[in-house]
Amino acid sequence: MSLAKLRTHYTTQINPDEVGEEKVTLAGWVHEVRDLGGICFVVLRDREGRSQVTLVKKKTDKELLDHARKLIRESVVSITGSVKPEPKAPNGYEIIPDEITVLNEAESPLPMDTTGKVDAELDTRLDSRFMDLRRPKTLAVFKIRHEVLKAVRTFLTNEGFIESSSPKVVATATEGGTSLFPITYFDREAFLNQSPQLFKQILMSGGMDRVFEIGPIFRAEEHDTRRHLNEATSIDIEASFADHFDVMEILENMVSFVYSHVMENAVPSLETLGVELTVPKTPFLRLTYKEAIDIVNAHGEEELKWGDDLSTLSEHTIGKHVFDKTGESHYFIIDWPTEIKPFYAMPYEDKWEISKSFDMMHRTMELSSGAQRIHNHDLLKGRIESQGLDPYGFDFYLRAFRYGMPPHAGWGIGCERLVMTMLGVENIRDVVLFPRDRKRLSP
């Protein structure tokens, strides 16, 4: 038996002019019951919106009315009835029910309010994410996230990129730097991968030419901030016969496309959140690392010397400076010291202490980093050694450079940070369904 008859329409699909005498069936959750005595309103909520079901005492079967009055909030129901145009009703119509079927009754009290009358803290909401998602504001974030990823796929596909997937279980702690989560792989030790970096480069040797991947990355860092996760979603690309400037152009155009796409395709969700977007103007400002630290030093709150990484404060200082000057939130920092970038970043041929690397920033935080990569085997091996890593563990990677590796470049951008900066969300956990952080492993 199919359950398709439990629903003929979403609440937003009902147009009283088109439906006419036809009966409709809605399925969803009991959002509210307002019993005024002689008239009773039941608000049914589904993924797309809400519909008002109206029962007038004089005109309604007593048993049905009593049933409706006793509905418990957030129970799952299927309601069949006729559609009546009614200017006094929300959306200009209401449902006059013939039948109300409770498919699963909710317990009471609820772990949190879904109507927007009483706030709940993030921790409470995450503990009861199933209930939190019934709040239109929470759902809207994830509908927008879907549109972001859809736009990324469309854009990159149109740019000639092939979607690929790399393993998340890897043998060695490859890149040094960040800590990895160790796991047991049958009788061996393995790790959860921190980035698809090495694999997407291998694909360049394989001749795939342009690849992208959207997938999870794992970082075992004990950071504890509003913008860090231990499991995040990375959007990564790698392109052959391209330098860092070529892929920066792809990146800024993609970000701008994503914003336009969301503005066109997520209007109700943006309205629900009260967010008004403007498309970032391309090309983004390109600051050199030198200019960036000069801005920080001129500002006087801290003193950076060449070779230092940017602190959180300095990121904000530079971001504010750029925003005040250009009115734009996004910008690049280019030409980083080779030493503070990963081993695979290509140094400038005529100036080895500077690399063909970049970070793409939002005025509030780093969104992306990328570079032209070293494609020469011996140079790469030397860089691995000079960063204190053991080239032995990189055999599977280095081999790909010995038999015809094209010059290539790429970047990775954090999906959650892209979404949170777009929507002005303060805590990254708000844009992940089930965040994994220092403190949270469940649900």
Next chain:
RNA sequence: GUUCGGAUAGUGUAGUGGCCUAUCAUGGAGCCCUGUCGAGGCUCCGACUCGGGUUCGAAUCCCGGUCCGAACGCCA
């Protein structure tokens, strides 16, 4: 990890030594109510994070634990 702050009904809050058998909202139970859309009115229900201490008296002060938040650090 460091520093600072916090924990009161299901949820969100007020309450800085006695006036607290603890405030308000939301919620739940019940009654009234024919146009609600955060419906309204009335009645009732429901809580001081845990352990120790100070005090005649502790939600309130002190010590410790647990959990949470913020900033910073860490983060190719």
